[in-house]
Amino acid sequence: MPDDQTPRHVAIIPDGNRRWAKRHGLKPWEGHDAGARRFRPILRAAFEEGVYCVSAWIASRSNLTTRSKVEVEFLYQVLERFFLELTEVPELSEHGVRVQVFGQWREFQPPGLVKAIEGVIEKTKRNDRHPLNFFDAYDGVSEMTDAIQRMVDEGRKDPRFAVEPSIIKRHLLTKDLPPVDLVIRTGGEPHWSGGFMMWDIAEAQFHFSDKMFPDFGAEDFRAALEEYRSRERRQGK
Numbered sequence: 001m002p003d004d005q006t007p008r009h010v011a012i013i014p015d016g017n018r019r020w021a022k023r024h025g026l027k028p029w030e031g032h033d034a035g036a037r038r039f040r041p042i043l044r045a046a047f048e049e050g051v052y053c054v055s056a057w058i059a060s061r062s063n064l065t066t067r068s069k070v071e072v073e074f075l076y077q078v079l080e081r082f083f084l085e086l087t088e089v090p091e092l093s094e095h096g097v098r099v100q101v102f103g104q105w106r107e108f109q110p111p112g113l114v115k116a117i118e119g120v121i122e123k124t125k126r127n128d129r130h131p132l133n134f135f136d137a138y139d140g141v142s143e144m145t146d147a148i149q150r151m152v153d154e155g156r157k158d159p160r161f162a163v164e165p166s167i168i169k170r171h172l173l174t175k176d177l178p179p180v181d182l183v184i185r186t187g188g189e190p191h192w193s194g195g196f197m198m199w200d201i202a203e204a205q206f207h208f209s210d211k212m213f214p215d216f217g218a219e220d221f222r223a224a225l226e227e228y229r230s231r232e233r234r235q236g237k
Helices: 017-023 028-036 039-048 061-066 069-087 090-094 111-124 140-157 165-170 218-230
Strands: 009-013 053-060 097-102 130-138 182-185 205-208
Touching: 017 028, 028 069, 039 053, 039 090, 039 218, 053 061, 053 069, 061 069, 061 130, 069 111, 090 097, 090 111, 097 111, 130 140, 140 165, 182 218, 205 218
Parallel strands: 009 053, 009 182, 053 130, 097 130, 182 205
Antiparallel strands: none
């Protein structure tokens, strides 16, 4: 149930799909498919626990540009099926979930996948209780670079323009999202990559799981929330 110790915004980096597939003698895209099937129970647990906002990084730009063409094509198929199935998930309407997708997915991805993404965005656009955000064909360095360029352009037009935290936030893709309270990264490698939501995680807590994402379930998610609730957050005090 929601309380003042429950993180308002949880961001998930679902790492380890390919390594999970290798460990089980499967193709990389079979790991992606297994990981995609983990999202629904995790999302159900999040909203039942009172988490207001959930974000998940499902594909970086480098995932789409540096991996083999065969793997990327299969990843597109996995993502298209994921978003088509998400459109029919009853929990979205039950919990008033609005789906948003950030990144360059329109530029990088095939028409069928783009249409599937646009479909779930359109279907949920009037829901107003919980934002559910997917980062697709995204990296945080590009997001910040683009935001700075927009501020430079704005400053050239207005000599009174001054950079301050609220102005930076206003120029980010995530301008309407609250700060991230808890980041969960699976896969057993406790490092950061791609500058994921770099501005929004400034005060976040971190939970690194040794489990590959296809093995990370709703109970693991609930355990991460309980760990967060038990921590003392001094915030510089």
